[in-house]
Amino acid sequence: MNYILFVSNKESVNPYYVAAWKNLAVSNGVSESNIKFQMFSGTEKTYMDSNEVNEYCKGIVVNWMGQKDDKRVLHILKLAREKAIPLLAIFTYGNDKAIHLLTDDSADQIASYMDNGGMYNIKNLYLYLLNKFLKLDVIYKNPETLPWSGIYMPEEDNVVEKEVFLRSIIILLCLL
DSSP states (O other): OOEEEEEEOOTTTHHHHHHHHHHHHHHHTOOGGGEEEEEOOTTOOOOOOGGGSOTTEEEEEEEESSOTTOHHHHHHHHHHHHTTOOEEEEESSSSOOEEESSOHHHHHHHHHHHHHOHHHHHHHHHHHHHHHHSOOOOOOOOOOOOOSSOBOOTTSSSOBOHHHHHHHHHHHHHHO
8 A cells, every 4th residue: 555654753743743644544534554654762873674665655754853964864865765755854953954855846835734833734734645645535725824822722723813712712601
């Protein structure tokens, strides 16, 4: 089965990305194996096994805490080049925040989802990847810039701004 490989060493957000995918896969009726995760700890020095990147891998997204000269990332980049797999790697530090082996439009779209963050953008990142690289008939929405601050409500996809929250509280109080 074809899949997208998601690689990260950001220990604090890795569970968030995995949970968002599992939720999205169930709610959209797609196989959880359409996206595979390879998570590294910040201190781990192991390299990705080249067998994990096989002919069924149709794209690689790297979300990396650090710079592009990390040997583990360079190894992944080498594998992607050798096997002609589209790749986008986004880095936290350094002058070059991204490297990619795909069209500029796709790279910009993926980077925008990741830069803006939030459940809405992460879910649509996955839908975009499924649509563009696995050619699945799923609908994605463009990235949205989220507010810098707001109120988290679990039933909402995004952070709720103060005005929306206050309106919902007033409506709730009127119903009581």
